Amino acid sequence: MSPVNPVGRRQALAVGASLLALTAVGACSSGHSAAExxxxxxxxxxxxxxxxxxxxxxxxxxxxxxxxxxxxxxxxxxxxxxxxxxxxxxxxxxxxxxxxxxxxxxxxxxxxxxxxxxxxxxxxxxxxxxxxxxxxxxxxxxxxxxxxxxxxxxx
CATH class of the missing domain: 2.60.40.1890 (PCu(A)C copper chaperone)
Incomplete structure (x- = not known):
């Protein structure tokens, strides 16, 4: 089993969190949540x-x-x-x-x-x-x- 690289893991978590946040923002702005x-x-x-x-x-x-x-x-x-x-x-x-x-x-x-x-x-x-x-x-x-x-x- 290879050792876990803590820096690589943190970067992967940061990228994952950023993608999740962008997806949430996109869902709010692309749906019918705003007044049209x-x-x-x-x-x-x-x-x-x-x-x-x-x-x-x-x-x-x-x-x-x-x-x-x-x-x-x-x-x-x-x-x-x-x-x-x-x-x-x-x-x-x-x-x-x-x-x-x-x-x-x-x-x-x-x-x-x-x-x-x-x-x-x-x-x-x-x-x-x-x-x-x-x-x-x-x-x-x-x-x-x-x-x-x-x-x-x-x-």
Missing amino acids: LKVTGAYIPQPALADMAAGYFTVTNTGGTDATLTSVTSGFAASITMHSTTDGRMRTADSFAVPAGGKLVLSLGGNHLMLMDLKRKPLAGEKVSLKLHFRDADPITVPVPVKPAGYQPGK
């Missing part, structure tokens, strides 16, 4: 007023981790607030959850954005850029089309 967000159906109806507009969209999370929409910014508006609507009552919201495997829907009569102090009144056919900021996910910049007043998706 996609924004669809975004639009802003052409507003009646020159300084205020509403915004709507859907965020779908196909990942395995919840995300939270914490704010929305745009060079087009001085401020953008998020509003929840429950039982016909509108309230300012600090954030909106985007559950793993679920959706966040902002829609007419429901949760929505309010864009305040607009640089100018947006017209139907234009696009406004919104940047969505999330906890637990990277920001997403969305080109949002301005639709005619009274626009209703799917109709």
Whole structure:
């Protein structure tokens, strides 16, 4: 029987431990453990007023981790607030959850954005850029089309 080389054994153990760690990192990053967000159906109806507009969209999370929409910014508006609507009552919201495997829907009569102090009144056919900021996910910049007043998706 040949003697065990302690240095060689330590190197082999170190290499084995490194490979195990890399495999674990790869498994976490290649699976659906992170939030995977996609924004669809975004639009802003052409507003009646020159300084205020509403915004709507859907965020779908196909990942395995919840995300939270914490704010929305745009060079087009001085401020953008998020509003929840429950039982016909509108309230300012600090954030909106985007559950793993679920959706966040902002829609007419429901949760929505309010864009305040607009640089100018947006017209139907234009696009406004919104940047969505999330906890637990990277920001997403969305080109949002301005639709005619009274626009209703799917109709």
